[in-house]
Amino acid sequence: MEPHDSSHxxxxxxxxxxxxxYSIIFVLGVIANGYVLWVFARLYPSKKFNE
Incomplete structure (x- = not known):
């Protein structure tokens, strides 16, 4: 009987x-960063150059 190689x-x-x-962490990070960008876009709307 051979011993099992646990490192393998x-x-x-x-x-x-x-x-x-790592894929799960990446997807959650992309979603969280997208949400933060959306929140910042809603809090600080872009100013028009004509005003």
Whole structure:
């Protein structure tokens, strides 16, 4: 019976988990930044150059 190599399992788990976690964080960051830009656009409307 061969002993299981736990480092091999850990590295495969990391290669699967890290892209998923980073993708979720990226999507949440894009949504949050978009919301903040929308709030700033509503609070500080652009001034017209003619006025």
């Amino acid at each position: 399992v850990d590295s495969e788990f990391r290669y699967t988990l890290f892209p998923i976690v």
